Amino acid sequence: MVKVIGKAILSGNEAIARGAYEAGVHFASAYPGTPSTEILESLALYKEVKAEWAPNEKVAMEVAGGAAIGGAISLCAQKHVGLNVAADPLFSLAYAGVTGALLIITADDSGMHSSQNEQDNRHFARAAKLPLLEPVNSDEALRMTKWALKISHQFDSPVILRTTTRVSHGKGVVTLSEREEIPIYPYKKNFEKYVLMPSNARKLHVVVEERLKKLKELAESSEWNVIEDGDSEIGVITSGVSYNYAKEVFPNATYLKLGFSFPFPMEKVKEFSKKVKKIIIIEEGDDFIEGYVRQLGLSNEIIGKNILPYCGEMLPEVLKEYLLNEKVEKKTINSNHILERPPVLCPGCPHIGIFDAIKKQRLSVAGDIGCYTLAALAPWNAMDTCICMGASISGLSGLMQNPMLTGNNSVAVIGDSTFIHSGITSLIDMVYNNRKGTVVILDNRITAMTGNQQNPTTGLTLQGNNTSQIDLEALVKAIGVKWVKRVNNYNLKETSDALREAREFDGVSVLITSQPCALTEEVKRAKKYPFEIDESKCIACGACLRLGCPAISKGESGKSKIDPVYCIGCGMCAQVCPPKVQAIHKIEKEA
Amino acid sequence: MKTTSILFAGIGGQGIIKASSILATACLNSGFDVKQSEVHGMAQRGGSVVSFVRFGEKVYSPTVEQKTADIILSFEKSETLRWIDYLKSDGFLLINDYEIRPTSLNYTGKTYPERSTVESYLKEIEYKFVNSTEEALKLGDVRVFNTILLGVIAKKIESISIESFHKAIELSVPSKTIQMNLKAFDLGLSL
Incomplete structure (x- = not known):
C-alpha cells in the first residue's frame, strides 16, 4: 500500500511531474515549449529521475522511446506543435511498443496564448493508434499520469496524455504519495519487434490493431469514463478542462466525462444516451468526440460544433453565449483609458541592437520562433514571416525564388536554441544549393522565450551539470559557410556595419550576435550603472524612444526619461542620441 | 457554500503570481477546495x-x-480599468497607487489615466487606494509591497483565518524573509 503524504496545490504540469515521479519514472526528455515547459523543470528537481533537455522534440521522443525499449519507465513532453516535429518517431514507436513504459505528453494551447496555431492533437492519438487520456484538473493529471505509465507497460504501448493550457498552468489541490521504486525492466534483443523492416512491420501492424480492440474494451469500463447522474433533460459529454466550464453553466445536468477518449467508448455513449433527452458535446478544439457520437445515429437531439465555436477556449462565458444566448455585456470602459501592454522586448534586450540595424537598412526578414518574434511589432516592424521552428532560414531560401527578394535586401533571423532545434539542416540546404544570403543567429546563449532554459549552446544541462558548449562559428564553417562573424550587438555601429558587410558577401554569410539575454543570472549579477537623460540637453527628437527599450518613456514635457530601476546600463540609447545633443550618459558611481 | 472568486491584476514581474499562490495556500490551509489560474x-x-x-x-x-469577482486586487493603477468589468456589483476593489507606464504610450498617443479618470468609473463601487510602496518603505523593504496588499484584502475574506494566511506565507517565501513578510501582511490588515 502506497503511503499518502499530504495535500499540495500544484499546476497541471507540476502534477504530471509528480505523478510520473510517484510512478517510478526513470527517464524524461523534452524541448521547452509553452504550455509544457514546467513538466520537465519540475521533474528535474527529483534526484531519482534523469531529466534532460533535448535539441528538439523529435530527438526527445527518440531518446525517451529508446529508453522505454531498453526497459526504463520514461516520458517525453512537448507543446502541441512540438508533436509535429516528433511525429516521425511517434508513429513508429506505436508499432515497436515498449519494454518498460512510455508516456507522451502533448500540451495543446487552446486560445493560442503563446503559439502559432491552435491544432487539436487528439487527432495524433487516432492517427498513430495510441490510447489517449485527457485530465480535467491537476488532481486527475497526477493520478492519470501514474495510471498511464502502468497501462503503457501492461499493453506494450506508448500512451498519449493531452492537456490544454488551463490544465497545464491552472493550479488545484492534489494528494501526494510516496514514490514506488521499480527497477528498470531487463532488456532483450527482439529483432521482430524493434527492427521496423517491412517484413516485421506488417506483422506489428496486426498487433497494433489487436491492441486497439483490447484498449477499447478497457475504455468502455474505465474509471476515467464516468457517467455522473443528474437531470435527464440535458446530457453533457465533455473532456479535459471543458468539463469544469460546463459544470459552471449546467450544474444539474447528467454528465459523461471522458478522460480516456481514444479508443472511443461507443457503448458507454449508447448507455448514456438512454438516460438523457438532449446531448450537448463540449470539447476544446475540434469535433473529435462529436464525430464518434454522431456515428452512432442516436435519436437524441445533439448539439456540438454546429453551434459552439472551433476556435478558442470553451470558457463559461462562451458556453453561455452560444448555448444560452446570454451575451457577455459590452465593456463599459472607454478604450482610450485602457493602455496597450503587448509583450515587449525587455529593457536592454540585446535583440534591440540587431533589429535597430535591420529596421534602418529596410530589409525583408524571414523570422522565427522566440522572443525576437516580438520585433515583428512596433516600433521595429522588422519581420515578414514567422511560420514554425527553423523556417526562417529555409523560408528565406524560398522567398528568394522571387527576384524582388535577394540576398542583399533580405535576411533570416533565428535564435541560438531555435538554430540548434531545426535551423542547421536549413543552413545546409542553403549552402548545398549555392544560394547567396545572410542568416543572423541571435545567440543570447539561453532558450529565453519559455523562461530561460539551458540548451546545447549554454554549457549546462537541465539538472545543472556542466557539459560541452557548441561552437557555433566552427559548426557553421563546417557546413561550408565562408563568411562568419560574431558582433557585439550592444555596439550599434559595429552591428550595422557587420550586417551590411554580410549582405554584400557573394555566398551564404552568417552573422552571430554575442550579447547574452538580459534576464540571465549572469547579466543580472553584473548589473551595470544605469543611464540617465539630461533634460536640459534633450531636444525631444524621439530617437531613443524608437529603439523600443521599455526602460525609456516619454515624460510629461515630451522629453524622454529613463527608469533607473529597469535600465540595465547597456548604453544603446546613448549611441542613438544625436551627436550634437548627447543628452544621455551613464550615472556615475557616487563616491 | 458559494465559490468565492478573487482576481489579481498587474504587470509581469510585480509578484502577482506569488501573491495569488499565497492566497491559494491559505484557502487550502482553511480546508477549502481551491483553483488558481494564470497564463x-x-x-x-x-x-x-x-x-x-x-x-x-x-x-x-x-x-x-x-x-463575478468578489474582490479585485489591482497592483497597478491603470490596469484597474482593464479588469473592472469583472467585479460583482457588491464586490471590493483594492488599487495599488502605483504607475508603470508602458512603452506603447510612445506610439499610441494615449496618455496615462489620471486618478480622477480611474475614479470616474468607480462611483457605485466599494474601493480603496493604498500606496503600498510607501508603506513598504516604512517597514524598510520595498519588495514586500505585495504582501501588504494581500493583508488589506485578507480582512475582506472572512472565511479564511489569519493563521491560515500566516502559515501560507511561512511556506511560500524564502526563510530569510518570513519575518518581514509577516510584518508586511499584518500592516496590510491594519490599513
Whole structure:
C-alpha cells in the first residue's frame, strides 16, 4: 500500500511531474515549449529521475522511446506543435511498443496564448493508434499520469496524455504519495519487434490493431469514463478542462466525462444516451468526440460544433453565449483609458541592437520562433514571416525564388536554441544549393522565450551539470559557410556595419550576435550603472524612444526619461542620441 | 457554500503570481477546495498579467467570468480599468497607487489615466487606494509591497483565518524573509 503524504496545490504540469515521479519514472526528455515547459523543470528537481533537455522534440521522443525499449519507465513532453516535429518517431514507436513504459505528453494551447496555431492533437492519438487520456484538473493529471505509465507497460504501448493550457498552468489541490521504486525492466534483443523492416512491420501492424480492440474494451469500463447522474433533460459529454466550464453553466445536468477518449467508448455513449433527452458535446478544439457520437445515429437531439465555436477556449462565458444566448455585456470602459501592454522586448534586450540595424537598412526578414518574434511589432516592424521552428532560414531560401527578394535586401533571423532545434539542416540546404544570403543567429546563449532554459549552446544541462558548449562559428564553417562573424550587438555601429558587410558577401554569410539575454543570472549579477537623460540637453527628437527599450518613456514635457530601476546600463540609447545633443550618459558611481 | 472568486491584476514581474499562490495556500490551509489560474509565457515580457483564485467547497472552473469577482486586487493603477468589468456589483476593489507606464504610450498617443479618470468609473463601487510602496518603505523593504496588499484584502475574506494566511506565507517565501513578510501582511490588515 502506497503511503499518502499530504495535500499540495500544484499546476497541471507540476502534477504530471509528480505523478510520473510517484510512478517510478526513470527517464524524461523534452524541448521547452509553452504550455509544457514546467513538466520537465519540475521533474528535474527529483534526484531519482534523469531529466534532460533535448535539441528538439523529435530527438526527445527518440531518446525517451529508446529508453522505454531498453526497459526504463520514461516520458517525453512537448507543446502541441512540438508533436509535429516528433511525429516521425511517434508513429513508429506505436508499432515497436515498449519494454518498460512510455508516456507522451502533448500540451495543446487552446486560445493560442503563446503559439502559432491552435491544432487539436487528439487527432495524433487516432492517427498513430495510441490510447489517449485527457485530465480535467491537476488532481486527475497526477493520478492519470501514474495510471498511464502502468497501462503503457501492461499493453506494450506508448500512451498519449493531452492537456490544454488551463490544465497545464491552472493550479488545484492534489494528494501526494510516496514514490514506488521499480527497477528498470531487463532488456532483450527482439529483432521482430524493434527492427521496423517491412517484413516485421506488417506483422506489428496486426498487433497494433489487436491492441486497439483490447484498449477499447478497457475504455468502455474505465474509471476515467464516468457517467455522473443528474437531470435527464440535458446530457453533457465533455473532456479535459471543458468539463469544469460546463459544470459552471449546467450544474444539474447528467454528465459523461471522458478522460480516456481514444479508443472511443461507443457503448458507454449508447448507455448514456438512454438516460438523457438532449446531448450537448463540449470539447476544446475540434469535433473529435462529436464525430464518434454522431456515428452512432442516436435519436437524441445533439448539439456540438454546429453551434459552439472551433476556435478558442470553451470558457463559461462562451458556453453561455452560444448555448444560452446570454451575451457577455459590452465593456463599459472607454478604450482610450485602457493602455496597450503587448509583450515587449525587455529593457536592454540585446535583440534591440540587431533589429535597430535591420529596421534602418529596410530589409525583408524571414523570422522565427522566440522572443525576437516580438520585433515583428512596433516600433521595429522588422519581420515578414514567422511560420514554425527553423523556417526562417529555409523560408528565406524560398522567398528568394522571387527576384524582388535577394540576398542583399533580405535576411533570416533565428535564435541560438531555435538554430540548434531545426535551423542547421536549413543552413545546409542553403549552402548545398549555392544560394547567396545572410542568416543572423541571435545567440543570447539561453532558450529565453519559455523562461530561460539551458540548451546545447549554454554549457549546462537541465539538472545543472556542466557539459560541452557548441561552437557555433566552427559548426557553421563546417557546413561550408565562408563568411562568419560574431558582433557585439550592444555596439550599434559595429552591428550595422557587420550586417551590411554580410549582405554584400557573394555566398551564404552568417552573422552571430554575442550579447547574452538580459534576464540571465549572469547579466543580472553584473548589473551595470544605469543611464540617465539630461533634460536640459534633450531636444525631444524621439530617437531613443524608437529603439523600443521599455526602460525609456516619454515624460510629461515630451522629453524622454529613463527608469533607473529597469535600465540595465547597456548604453544603446546613448549611441542613438544625436551627436550634437548627447543628452544621455551613464550615472556615475557616487563616491 | 458559494465559490468565492478573487482576481489579481498587474504587470509581469510585480509578484502577482506569488501573491495569488499565497492566497491559494491559505484557502487550502482553511480546508477549502481551491483553483488558481494564470497564463504565462508571453506575459512575462512586460505585458499585463491576470491571475484568478477561486475557493469553496468544490470549485470547477479555474477562470473568473465578467461581473463575478468578489474582490479585485489591482497592483497597478491603470490596469484597474482593464479588469473592472469583472467585479460583482457588491464586490471590493483594492488599487495599488502605483504607475508603470508602458512603452506603447510612445506610439499610441494615449496618455496615462489620471486618478480622477480611474475614479470616474468607480462611483457605485466599494474601493480603496493604498500606496503600498510607501508603506513598504516604512517597514524598510520595498519588495514586500505585495504582501501588504494581500493583508488589506485578507480582512475582506472572512472565511479564511489569519493563521491560515500566516502559515501560507511561512511556506511560500524564502526563510530569510518570513519575518518581514509577516510584518508586511499584518500592516496590510491594519490599513
